[in-house]
Amino acid sequence: MRRGYVVLLTTVMTAGILAGCGGGADVKKAEVKEDKTISTSGFPIVKEPITLKVFAGKSPSAPNDWNNVEVWKEYAKMSNINIDWQLVPTESLAEKRNLTLAGGDLPDAFHTSRFSAEDLLNYGGQGLFIPLNDLIKKYAPNFQKMMDQYPEIKKAITMTDGKIYSLPSFYDPSFMSVRTGSQLWLNKKYLDTMNMKEPTTTEEFYQYLKAIKTKDPNGNGKNDEIPYAASGYAALLDHLKGSWGLGNRGLAHSRVDVDPTTNKLRFIPMDGRYKELLEYMNKLYKEDLFVKDILTLPGPEFLAKGKEGNYGSFMYTNAKVGFNVQQNDYIGALAFTGPHGDRLFSRARPSVQDVGSFVITKNNKNPEASLRWVDYFYSEEGSKMFFLGFEGKSFVMKNGKAEYADEIKQNQENLKKYVTFMGGYYPAMLTEKTFTGGESDPDNIAATKKNEAYWPKDVWGPFKYTAEELPRFNALSADINNYVNEMTTKFIMGAAPFSEWDTYTATLKKMGIEEYLKIYTAAADRYNKP
Structure with missing residues (x-):
């Protein structure tokens, strides 16, 4: 139910950490070797076409078949590398990913598969993932340049054994909207109809939800408005933590932060204020202010319901991306002031995201070419293609800025013909210049600015643990x-x-x-x- 939870590993896997940390024969697969069939710059990457089998997590908002999406068809022509995409829905991703790793029939690489830092050290230590340190220096010039510019990247992806097993998502630190991600949105039309001001406190948010339930703000005489909707309660819980002074090191550590009274780490779910937060959530649940079956509502069904326009509030990128309805019907919510006067945007994310976005397995016979293949998406040109598609087709340049073509503005579903980034967890560099997705929407930018003053002073990236720990x-x-x-x-x-x-x-x-x-x-x- 929560991003970043650590999955219990089998005894065999755990035992393999200590045995595998020395690297052994598997490490040799990652040694840089001279191979004149693989170029270190330019295209194609390989002289003769190769095919890589790639396991990937597919979010509900992403295309169903990546093999037929323009970005991958075009990139195959450029690189001479074809990808056999093995897509797994995010709902069953962790289970199928771990079964694949335990079964031994490994793909060449894992893409958008949500590996945590713990997973990387664990599976890397067993030799299932190859170390990339030396390969990056020669076959990932774009990523190496990025690491040189932003030291926090190397810090985030280097495990305690000194090895780098993966490439991450990287968000330009100044692009605050994308570091915010999904936001809490309020129905502006409902606020206006009910003559209510935008909620600024947790109590006002409760009163807003209650009014939607009882006052028929869409005026159709039916009780069909849904005060709050999402697939699961976790995102709202994370948004509200800051209203109780919790989550003061950001979302990468959603259950541990620093107790301001002791300056020591505290386990948030044991804190008395977390109990108060759960009591608040229980009140919303008991009074039927959540979408029906919120705990089991699948992501696609949540998005489909949103097209009806009856959500009073929801957590997602925005309405246009999620439901293909007018985004200007909604406004971004503030970080609410809580009962003790706390106001903190606890969903703040670090610039280095999803450290395990791309890994190469020991079964890969072309690790150099595989790394060069993914490295392109850490360049400005590759980032633009990954997120925008192709000029004259999916996007156009106006006044020096890229914007989606009319067919996509009119229907966001058309974007799925060109790109597959929807849902996140991708290995790529994202900047305001190369990204015109939901987070770059003016409403998202405005919503983020409203909360910048409430960001934690110190947003932590993921931690790493030793093989002994x-x-x-x-x-x-x-x-x-x-x-x-x-x-x-x-x-x-x-x-x-x-x-x-x-x-x-x-x-x-x-x-x-x-x-x-x-x-x-x-x-x-x-x-x-x-």
Whole structure:
């Protein structure tokens, strides 16, 4: 239910970390060798065509068959590298990805497959992913240039064994809207019809949702308005954390931040204010202010319902991208002031995103060509093609700026003919110059500016763990996070009364939360070391 959760690894995989960290024969696959059939610059990348089998996660908003999308057909012509895309829906991605890794029949590479830093060290240590350090220097000039310019990239993707096993998503640090990502949107027409001002506090947001439920703001005489909609409750929970002073190191650490009273790490789901937040969410749930079956509503169904225009509020990129309806019917919500006076945008994201966006497996017979293939998307030209498509077809230049062609402006679904970036988690460089997606919409820019003053002062990137720490940390994380997921859902739904809160926190202590935080603190100290 939450991005970045650590998946419990099998005993065999965990045992393989220590055995595999030395690299052995698998590391030799990554050694840079002179191969005159692979160019180090320009196109084609290889003289004779090759085909790579690539496993990829497909979000609900992305095209169904990437083999027929223009960006990949054209890039195959340019590079002489064909891709056999093996797409897996994001709903079942973690399960199928882990089964693939455990089964041994590996693809040549994993793309948009949501590997965490823990996964990278784990599978890399086993030799399933090849280290890229030396390969990057010769076969990824664009990415190397980017690392030289932004030292935080190397810091984020270098594991504690000193190896780089993956390439990430990278957002231009100054492009704040894209670092915000999905936003909370409010129905402007409903606000106007009900003569309500934009909510600025959690109480006002509750009153707004309640009014939508009871006042028939669309005026059709039916009770068909949906106060809040999303696929799951996690995004709203993350948005609201800051209203209780939680999440002060950003979204990459959604369950751990720094306690301002002790300056030590705290486990957010044990904090008394988290209990208050869950009580607030429970109130929204009990009063039927969430879309029906929010906990099980599939992403495609959430998007389909949005086309009806009856959402009073929702979490997504924006209405135009999600539902193909007028975005100017909605305004971006503020970070709300909470009951104790806290106001923090807790969904802030670092510039280095999704560290495991692209990995090359040990079965890949063409790692140099594979790395050169993906490196193009860390250049300005490649980034433009990846996000915009092709000038004169999917986008046009006006006054020195790119904008989507009319067919896409009129129907966002037409963009799927050209590109596949929808849903995120891609290995590419994203800048305001090369991206004209939802986050660059003027309404998204305006919504982000409203909250820039409430961004945390320090937004942390992902942490890394040593091979010695990782087995224990993974075991603790899996048990603890599964239990927190279960109990958070029960508290919100009312299946567990809040009188059980002390039992819940006592259970977390028995499960080893102190040891978990000790390991987490060691990783934080390494991360924050100058």
